[in-house]
Amino acid sequence: MISKIKKIIAQLKDVFAIKSSDDFLLLALKMILITLCLSVNGFLSCFLIIGLLITKVTLNKFYWIAITVIFFIYYVLFNLRDVIPNHAHVFVLMLILGAITVIFYNENKDWKSFLGTSSKWIIGFIFLFATIGKLLSPDFLDGSFFEFMFFSDYRFQGFTSVLLSDQLHILTENKQLINSAYYIQNPENTELFLKSNSTIQKIALLISYWTIFIEGIIALLFLLPSKFKITKCKDFFLLLFILSTYPIATVVGFAMSLLMFAFVCSYLKNGTSNIYTYIYLILFLVAPIFYFPFTRILNFLY
Amino acid sequence: MDTWLGGGMRMFANIDATGKRVVTFNTTIQDSVYTLNVSNFHDLYSWSLKTRIMPTDKRIQDFIKKIESNKWCLDENKNLIICTDSESQIQIKVEKLSVFKMNYEIQDKSLSLESIKEFTP
Numbered sequence: 001m002i003s004k005i006k007k008i009i010a011q012l013k014d015v016f017a018i019k020s021s022d023d024f025l026l027l028a029l030k031m032i033l034i035t036l037c038l039s040v041n042g043f044l045s046c047f048l049i050i051g052l053l054i055t056k057v058t059l060n061k062f063y064w065i066a067i068t069v070i071f072f073i074y075y076v077l078f079n080l081r082d083v084i085p086n087h088a089h090v091f092v093l094m095l096i097l098g099a100i101t102v103i104f105y106n107e108n109k110d111w112k113s114f115l116g117t118s119s120k121w122i123i124g125f126i127f128l129f130a131t132i133g134k135l136l137s138p139d140f141l142d143g144s145f146f147e148f149m150f151f152s153d154y155r156f157q158g159f160t161s162v163l164l165s166d167q168l169h170i171l172t173e174n175k176q177l178i179n180s181a182y183y184i185q186n187p188e189n190t191e192l193f194l195k196s197n198s199t200i201q202k203i204a205l206l207i208s209y210w211t212i213f214i215e216g217i218i219a220l221l222f223l224l225p226s227k228f229k230i231t232k233c234k235d236f237f238l239l240l241f242i243l244s245t246y247p248i249a250t251v252v253g254f255a256m257s258l259l260m261f262a263f264v265c266s267y268l269k270n271g272t273s274n275i276y277t278y279i280y281l282i283l284f285l286v287a288p289i290f291y292f293p294f295t296r297i298l299n300f301l302y
Numbered sequence: 303m304d305t306w307l308g309g310g311m312r313m314f315a316n317i318d319a320t321g322k323r324v325v326t327f328n329t330t331i332q333d334s335v336y337t338l339n340v341s342n343f344h345d346l347y348s349w350s351l352k353t354r355i356m357p358t359d360k361r362i363q364d365f366i367k368k369i370e371s372n373k374w375c376l377d378e379n380k381n382l383i384i385c386t387d388s389e390s391q392i393q394i395k396v397e398k399l400s401v402f403k404m405n406y407e408i409q410d411k412s413l414s415l416e417s418i419k420e421f422t423p
Contacts, residue, residue: 086311126311133312140315144408148317178413182341187324187402187415194411201408211314249314 016281018273021112025105028115029058031260031284032098036091039253044074061106064099071095087254093122094257116268119261123238124222126258131216134208143205150200152178155250163199170195214241226269235276238262242283252287259284318403323354324415327369328398329382336382343384346372357401357419366396366423398422 018024030052037048047067050057057063071092097118104111139145150160151174160171174194184190218241221234238258246255263280267273325340340346346369353365374392375385385391402415 086313129311130313130315133315137312137315139317139406142408144406145315145317147408148404148406148413152322181404181413181415182324183339184324184415185326185337185339187326187339187400188417190415192413194406194413196411204408 013278016273016278018267018277021271024267025101025111025115026055026058027281028260028264029098029102031256031263032094033058035094035253035256035260038256039087039091040071044071059102059105061099061103064095064102068095068099087251087257090122090126090254090257094260097122112268112271115264119264119268120222123258123261123265124219127215127219128223131212131219134212134215140208140212143201143208146204146207147196147200150204151175151194151196156248159248160200163203164197167197170197214244222265235262235266239276239279246287247292256284256287259287317406320351320354322404323418324402324404325350325353325365326400326402327366327396329394329396331376331382331392331394334380338382340369345384353399353401357421359421362399362401362419362421363423366399366421369396370394396423 033048033051037045101111101115134140150156177192218237221231259280266277340350349368352361374394375390399421401419403418405414405416
């Protein structure tokens, strides 16, 4: 039995094996293109698909310069999207990272150092800004943000149902109250009162401080120089964050960006794959699984 | 600006977000002051997006022009509605436009709307 499992693992390793640095670069660039393809306006995907299908195009610097210019014209020059959320800013970083990496590759410069260091710093600064943002928010520090999200955000409602167990009417009533707040004619003089329980309040506070802890530690571990031994734990904490966050707060585009940067960092650390490299790659491939209603199934079972 | 926008990575930190902001406007018709919430008007709600994202004077002024360009009339209950019947159409003048954000106090579980911008043309 054990030998069979070992054989399967060896076969899987062979399937996902990265045999050369060119293979790795192609994979990383395609991960960038896939993430963008799944996240941007359908029309823009036309320009990304060609890079996914034709290897010579994927590694062509003029292609990457062209798509960067097209995206700049669409989003910045003509401002054809009113809402540019934070993960769209991360997509821009990915695109510019891909473009410069390919230029370095074509010019025989040290693209590995550039790609690896940039990816590490991008992860570090994303989590640093996220942690600072939370520390500066009174809503977050007292737990009111998460308590409110549990009732107002549909992505948390499976989880909230599990916490409320036989008090599900609280969720329904609160949803109706919150919904009514959007249509109030005299907002200045209106105050609504939601219902909750001590479990929800405690979990909200716990999750708030857990989030600050994990995001802060990821920021620290990715921004510290590699000579500090503690940075060896960075993949563990990043993976813990991804697996504990995205099944509930499904922001798949952002998750895929993070997995791409993490995959790059993990491989380029020693120029070879390790267990985390494979995990990040597999999670990237199955990222849309985060849309699966895990907490609703939990609620159904319990 | 909404914490989900601007690239600051401050999302999942504040209750306040574009989708949780409310816009109301005041107008006087036949000596009665009307306060209307744009959420009750589908087209107006879509047009209010830029105002809700970042309520600058310019964006609010542009939105007020859109509000005033609509065909308004009073229904049988004297409620102000958007109508297609040009005979009973009323030209309205927006006297004040307000943008509110949601506030949740964990101590008493109260949900209120706090004004973040008031604009008088």
